[in-house]
Structures are given as structure tokens and as C-alpha cells.
Amino acid sequence: MIQVEKLEVFLSSISDFFAQIDDTPVAIDTPYLHDNKQLVGFDYSGMIKISGPIEGYVYVSAPTIMLREVLSVMREADNSLSMMKDLLGEMANTISGNARTEFGPNFIIAPPKIVDGAPNSTMFPKNRQSYITPINWRGYQAVIGICIA
Template identity: 35%
Template structure:
């Protein structure tokens, strides 16, 4: 098993900044990226979406964002439905989009699941002892992207 390298982690950073830029014409910025040493020091927001990864990779990609950020995304899509179910669907679609962009980079060796969503934290089956955490800002909001993936050799 091997870790992703810096260039491969950059795929996720580029995907999330591009997502916001394409949807809202205002890119998200990376506030910080780090390895989670404490096994839980990642902020969890109102909604989380997670994609499981399999094939030649194992792990998860998880996005967590506050309700207000997701509502702004819905408005950017001209979506008026602000229900809890639609907020969860939207954060799940965000996670799915990021995983889909990663799959384009890594190829068919990376298989992705349908999104799982939750209000608040979503359970994680840690693949790595220290997952990659990417903290982003968009407008006045913060969100987290946790890349907990390893390559199976």
C-alpha cells in the first residue's frame, strides 16, 4: 500500500477550487492542508457527504460544510428547494463531483460509490493512519475536505 503524493493530492485541491469557480464564479481558497495526526481534529459542519473508493485504491473522500454555504450553492444553481433532504443531496453531489474528477485523473483503477450523506459527522472507516485534510474558505464560510485514500500495490 502506498500514500498519494503531493501532485495527486493537488488533484483534489484543484477540483474543489474549480467546482466553486465554475458554479459561482468565485473560487474557493485553501486555508490550509495538513495530515490529521489526532484522529479527529477535522472540523465537522452541518452536513457531510462521503464517497467510498475501491479498485486499486481504498478509502473515502468526505466533504463537510455548513448549512449556509450549501444554501448559497443551491441559490447559485437557481434551486429554491432548501429542504434538509436537498441540502444533503447537494453536499453528496459535491463529494461525488470531487471523486469523479479524481477518477478522471487516476483512471478506471479508481472506482467510486454513490454518495452517503449525513447531518453533521459521517462515520469513517479510516484507511490511513493520518488522512489528508484540506480546509477551504468560500465567501465567509469554511468547509473541510478529507482525503483518506491509499493506493493498493
């Protein structure tokens, strides 16, 4: 299980993502441990598989209404499902990609996989727990899930 202090690199990445698009700060709640039986999520989730010296998954899950608001703030006229899923993939990539500075060049991230709803719990190890971190931006709730060791 990853040390809770190491979560900061993932959480600061999501703050940086939102800081780039607007002045509204993202509120990051306290991470909590969650068994991997039924994962926490919203309408869509962007998952990144991590390999190298650290193995596991990182995911971002958000409701449709939040994704459309982010696209609007970014002045993106296209708020189609395809564009929302691209945005979610970009968010997941940003969070995982910035972690390479902390974990080194052998930290390998796969392209994002976008799924409807919460990620399927069968992909996550049952003998491990995930850190779930609720985030709030402009009144919209989302979560970041981190299951790495």
C-alpha cells in the same frame, strides 16, 4: 499514504465545482495531516468510498448556511434538508469523479453517503492519517478530507 502532490486533482475539482456556479473563487488552504481519531467536519458530510488500486474515503463537510448559499447562487428555490444533502453528495461526487482522470479507469467510487456532522471515525483506518483541507467560499468554511492509500 497518498503523495501530497496527488491531492491536487481533488482540490482542483472543488475549485472547478465552484467556478461553474459563480465567479467567486474558492480559497483552498494548506492541507494538513490529521489522525483519524475524531474527524473534522461541519453540519453535514458527503462521503465517497474509493476502491480499486487506491482504497479509502474522500469526504466534503460543510455547514448548513454555506449549503443554502450555494443553492441560492445556483438559483435553486428549494433549500430543504433533502436538497442540501443532494448538493453535498454532488460535491463529493464531483471531487471523486474527476480524480478518475488521474488514477485511471480502475479507480472505483461508490455512491455518496451523507451523514450528519463529521464522518464517523470508525469507518476510517486508525493506522492511517487523513489530509484535511480547509476551503473558504464567500466567507463560509468547509473541509475536504482525503484518506486514501
